[in-house]
Amino acid sequence: MKEKLHLLRQHFEEIVSLTDDEWDFIQSHFEFKSLKKHQFLIQVGQPVAFEYWIIKGLVKAYSIDEKGKEHILQFAMENYWVSDHCAFQHQEPGTIFVDCLEDSEFFCLSLENREKICFEVPAVANFFRIKSNNGYINLQQRILSLLTMTAESRYEYLLNKLPKLIQRVPKKLIASYLGVSRETLSRFNS
Amino acid sequence: MKEKLHLLRQHFEEIVSLTDDEWDFIQSHFEFKSLKKHQFLIQVGQPVAFEYWIIKGLVKAYSIDEKGKEHILQFAMENYWVSDHCAFQHQEPGTIFVDCLEDSEFFCLSLENREKICFEVPAVANFFRIKSNNGYINLQQRILSLLTMTAESRYEYLLNKLPKLIQRVPKKLIASYLGVSRETLSRFNS
DNA sequence: AGCTAAAAGTGACCTAAATCACTTTTCAAG
DNA sequence: CTTGAAAAGTGATTTAGGTCACTTTTAGCT
Numbered sequence: 001m002k003e004k005l006h007l008l009r010q011h012f013e014e015i016v017s018l019t020d021d022e023w024d025f026i027q028s029h030f031e032f033k034s035l036k037k038h039q040f041l042i043q044v045g046q047p048v049a050f051e052y053w054i055i056k057g058l059v060k061a062y063s064i065d066e067k068g069k070e071h072i073l074q075f076a077m078e079n080y081w082v083s084d085h086c087a088f089q090h091q092e093p094g095t096i097f098v099d100c101l102e103d104s105e106f107f108c109l110s111l112e113n114r115e116k117i118c119f120e121v122p123a124v125a126n127f128f129r130i131k132s133n134n135g136y137i138n139l140q141q142r143i144l145s146l147l148t149m150t151a152e153s154r155y156e157y158l159l160n161k162l163p164k165l166i167q168r169v170p171k172k173l174i175a176s177y178l179g180v181s182r183e184t185l186s187r188f189n190s
Numbered sequence: 191m192k193e194k195l196h197l198l199r200q201h202f203e204e205i206v207s208l209t210d211d212e213w214d215f216i217q218s219h220f221e222f223k224s225l226k227k228h229q230f231l232i233q234v235g236q237p238v239a240f241e242y243w244i245i246k247g248l249v250k251a252y253s254i255d256e257k258g259k260e261h262i263l264q265f266a267m268e269n270y271w272v273s274d275h276c277a278f279q280h281q282e283p284g285t286i287f288v289d290c291l292e293d294s295e296f297f298c299l300s301l302e303n304r305e306k307i308c309f310e311v312p313a314v315a316n317f318f319r320i321k322s323n324n325g326y327i328n329l330q331q332r333i334l335s336l337l338t339m340t341a342e343s344r345y346e347y348l349l350n351k352l353p354k355l356i357q358r359v360p361k362k363l364i365a366s367y368l369g370v371s372r373e374t375l376s377r378f379n380s
Numbered sequence: 381a382g383c384t385a386a387a388a389g390t391g392a393c394c395t396a397a398a399t400c401a402c403t404t405t406t407c408a409a410g
Numbered sequence: 411c412t413t414g415a416a417a418a419g420t421g422a423t424t425t426a427g428g429t430c431a432c433t434t435t436t437a438g439c440t
Contacts, residue, residue: 063334071337073330086327118319122312125319129308132322137276139329140263144253146336147261147369151427170387179337181428186389341397360417371398376419 001032004055008107011053011079015130016123026124029113033106041106042084042098048091050108051083057104058168062176063096072177075101075165081131101169151180152188191222194245198297201243201269205320206313216314219303223296231296232274232288238281240298241273247294248358252366253286262367265291265355271321291359341370342378 005027012018018026033052035041041059042048054076061074061082073096076082084094088111118125145154155178159166166174175185195217202208208216223242225231231249232238244266251264251272263286266272274284278301308315335344345368349356356364365375 063338065338071334073334073337085323085330089323089327118316119312122309122315125312125315126308129315129319129322132319132326133275133279136322136325136329137279139326139333140275143329143332143336144261144263146333147263148253148255172387182388183390183429184427186387187427362417372418373399373420374397376417377397 004032004105004107005030007055008053012124012127016127018121018123022121022123026117026121029117030107030109033108034104035100035106036103037100040097040099041082041104042087042094042096044095044097045093048084048087048094050110051081051085051088051114052106052108054078054080054082055105055107057106058101059098059104060101060169060173061096061098070176071179072173075162075169075173075177077165077168101173146179151178151184154178155180155185155188194222194295194297195220197245198243202314202317206317208311208313212311212313216307216311219307220297220299223298224294225290225296226293227290230287230289231272231294232277232284232286234285234287235283238274238277238284240300241271241275241278241304242296242298244268244270244272245295245297247290247296248292249288249290249294250359250363251286251288260366261369262363265352265359265363265367267355267358291363336369341368341374344368345370345375345378 008027008030009018009023012023012026030053031050035057041052042061044064056078058075058077059082060072061076061084062070062072064070074082082098084096084098086092087094087096091111114128118128145157149157155174158174158178171185172182175182178185198217198220199208199213202213202216220243221240225247231242232251234254246268248265248267249272250262251266251274252260252262254260264272272288274286274288276282277284277286281301304318308318335347339347345364348364348368361375362372365372368375
């Protein structure tokens with residue numbers, strides 16, 4: 001567990017500096033969780049008690065439409081944060097599913113604990129501020145890609161941006177992330 | 191100007207509390223700017239020196255594709271923050287245009303000043319953290335709406351969510367925000 | 381190694397929405 | 411009030427991508 005917490009500290013310290021005392025305080029607010037492939041981290045209608053930092057593994061966050069079709073909001077792997085941020089923030093029942101594509105391990109942070117460490121340790125507030133801002137920028141680019149690019153160029157773009165992800169994820173899920181049908185994706189380039 | 195700065199303070203204090211001393215320090219890091227309809231706040235290729243808080247007015251943030259078609263990333267009005275966040279954050283040339291749909295007024299915050307007030311006044315770090323997080327949540331919902339909904343239901347959804355905006359913006363721009371052609375939007379409901 | 385199930389590929393057909401071309405309406409500026 | 415330009419509406423046609431049905435390939439279990 002020590003090495004795992006060390007990884008989390010490194011993750012924070014990529015962005016802000018922390019004293020040992022600050023870190024001791026911070027880390028005591030996280031819980032550990034481990035799940036096998038296919039298990040759910042978050043389910044529609046269930047409470048969303050935590051935000052999760054992924055120690056190892058890979059998950060998908062998605063919603064299911066009336067026709068039963070899956071739409072992938074996000075893939076998240078090592079060093080990523082994932083949650084149903086909306087439900088988490090407002091402490092409401094989940095609106096999406098998050099499940100494991102591989103056996104995965106997480107550090108879990110409750111809303112109460114997040115606010116506590118943010119207001120107690122300013123560096124943490126700055127850490128999450130910068131992280132959120134980067135996330136915002138990424139989502140803006142994804143929106144632009146959905147508005148301006150064809151399905152095929154979105155695929156090429158993703159291949160360039162996250163080549164490692166493509167290796168770890170079935171193409172039908174990539175299709176669902178890009179907003180294209182499996183069949184159409186399969187007809188691209190090759 | 192006093193009342194305008196007061197509006198900005200109120201905007202901060204909707205989220206975090208500030209002492210008068212803190213506020214004096216914070217407000218000294220903003221500049222005022224005023225633009226007429228059709229003038230540019232940000233242009234592709236130009237430096238993006240600021241993040242802008244809108245005192246009054248309305249702007250659109252958009253990119254232009256190879257065919258000259260406009261794709262609207264964001265509308266922003268009173269109390270909204272707007273910038274080319276990506277270019278701003280990395281201090282690179284602008285990648286989008288932002289121009290005024292109405293005569294508008296702004297408070298401008300440079301990256302240097304933003305970081306200064308965030309690290310100097312923890313409440314500000316928390317303010318931007320929470321703002322960014324909310325922005326992230328909104329963008330996630332927009333992405334889901336692009337992935338899961340038809341053009342028509344996206345339109346209805348927007349009509350419900352931001353009815354005031356629709357009044358102030360030509361429908362062809364709404365179309366461009368929704369990722370639909372002007373003609374198709376015009377054929378919806380009525 | 382052998383077997384099952386999931387993933388991927390592919391052809392035929394269909395449809396939502398884009399595009400193009402034109403008309404009508406609205407609005408702002410002299 | 412008039413007028414020119416921008417916005418909005420509408421019909422005809424095209425097209426990117428979806429859907430359906432089926433085959434082939436790959437990968438995980440025992």
